[in-house]
Amino acid sequence: MSTITQYANQYVLDLVAYQPGKPIEETARELGLNASDIVKLASNENSLGPSPKAVQAMQQAAMGAHIYPDGASFALRSKLAGMFGVDFKQTVVGSGSSEIIELLCHACLHEGIELMAAKHSFSMYPIMCKLFGAKYVEVENKADWSHDLMAMLKAITPQTRLIFITNPTNPVGTMVFQEEMDAFMAQVPEHVIVAFDEAYIDFADVKPDTIKYVKQGKNVILLRTFSKAYGLAGLRAGYGITTPEIADLLNKARTPFNMNLMAQAATVAALDDKEHLEASVRMVAKGKKQFYTAFEQWGIEYIPSHGNFILVKTGRGRDVFNACLAKGVILRHMDGYGLPEYIRITVGNEKENSRCLEVLREVLK
Numbered sequence: 001m002s003t004i005t006q007y008a009n010q011y012v013l014d015l016v017a018y019q020p021g022k023p024i025e026e027t028a029r030e031l032g033l034n035a036s037d038i039v040k041l042a043s044n045e046n047s048l049g050p051s052p053k054a055v056q057a058m059q060q061a062a063m064g065a066h067i068y069p070d071g072a073s074f075a076l077r078s079k080l081a082g083m084f085g086v087d088f089k090q091t092v093v094g095s096g097s098s099e100i101i102e103l104l105c106h107a108c109l110h111e112g113i114e115l116m117a118a119k120h121s122f123s124m125y126p127i128m129c130k131l132f133g134a135k136y137v138e139v140e141n142k143a144d145w146s147h148d149l150m151a152m153l154k155a156i157t158p159q160t161r162l163i164f165i166t167n168p169t170n171p172v173g174t175m176v177f178q179e180e181m182d183a184f185m186a187q188v189p190e191h192v193i194v195a196f197d198e199a200y201i202d203f204a205d206v207k208p209d210t211i212k213y214v215k216q217g218k219n220v221i222l223l224r225t226f227s228k229a230y231g232l233a234g235l236r237a238g239y240g241i242t243t244p245e246i247a248d249l250l251n252k253a254r255t256p257f258n259m260n261l262m263a264q265a266a267t268v269a270a271l272d273d274k275e276h277l278e279a280s281v282r283m284v285a286k287g288k289k290q291f292y293t294a295f296e297q298w299g300i301e302y303i304p305s306h307g308n309f310i311l312v313k314t315g316r317g318r319d320v321f322n323a324c325l326a327k328g329v330i331l332r333h334m335d336g337y338g339l340p341e342y343i344r345i346t347v348g349n350e351k352e353n354s355r356c357l358e359v360l361r362e363v364l365k
């Protein structure tokens with residue numbers, strides 16, 4: 001008997017779908033608890049919640065939900081252009097920066113072409129890469145777990161079309177800095193697009209200048225998201241800043257209304273709410289200290305993080321994940337990232353962090 005799957009693309013059949021953090025409602029149902037009793041520190045979300053200004057903008061926008069949104073996202077893109085000192089034509093927006101990653105793949109990947117990223121980086125890259133039948137090239141990190149940009153340079157072939165520099169990188173939490181980046185950018189050949197995935201850059205104390213590469217006309221794109229520091233993960237909003245040429249390619253590849261009405265309204269308001277952004281960053285900095293202090297007391301290895309999450313070496317990551325889950329704390333095991341000895345903890349508010357530490361302590365005893 002024939003099934004429709006025999007007609008599907010083989011590289012789609014071969015894919016393993018992205019594994020998101022376990023949802024709070026599902027966990028509550030399974031444990032017979034209230035959703036409010038569950039602590040989720042699994043998806044690098046922002047425990048502070050969204051900016052009240054963004055919420056207000058969404059409420060106002062909701063009354064106009066029967067009309068298609070502005071397909072050009074004029075207000076948001078104009079604001080971004082002003083913020084970065086680039087032309088409107090150099091901005092791209094999307095339903096999360098994940099969509100912009102997908103658009104980049106649409107623009108340049110196909111069979112025989114290569115996408116390069118560092119080992120243990122964001123799992124969306126290999127998924128997207130394989131979706132387009134391209135080859136995924138993974139480059140080992142340096143001993144301190146940061147991207148080895150010189151090794152990445154050496155791994156470039158005539159088939160390499162797209163390189164992701166995740167800065168800070170998820171789930172490891174390390175960064176690369178200006179000098180290494182400049183040396184790398186000076187040597188990247190012109191047939192390669194370098195995507196600086198800066199989803200966590202707001203949490204980093206030092207923010208390397210990547211916009212200068214865009215202004216120099218290099219084939220570069222900066223990717224940013226509203227999902228992390230801005231606390232708008234549920235909305236799905238992200239953007240890219242790039243050359244007019246690359247922006248044009250991505251705008252051709254997108255669907256006409258890829259950023260919804262609420263997202264356009266909320267993000268414009270969120271960009272104006274500096275207090276909220278600063279409060280998010282402060283909460284995370286404080287929370288990281290809370291975790292580090294405990295891990296040092298317990299003698300547990302962790303990787304100091306420039307993001308809003310910490311990779312912790314607990315041993316038997318999946319077992320630790322399951323044991324914490326049974327106690328109502330959702331973390332992330334790292335099996336899918338090739339790090340079975342580790343769990344990743346998102347830094348939440350003080351109460352959530354304390355609950356997480358309490359449960360971890362029981363589990364690790």
Ligand SMILES: *Cc1c(COP(=O)(O)O)cnc(C)c1O
Pocket residue numbers: 044095096097098099122166169170197199224225226227228233236237238
């Ligand atoms: C969270 C994350 C993103 C952005 O995700 P969206 O919610 O789709 O904007 C991009 N890159 C990395 C490395 C991330 O961790």
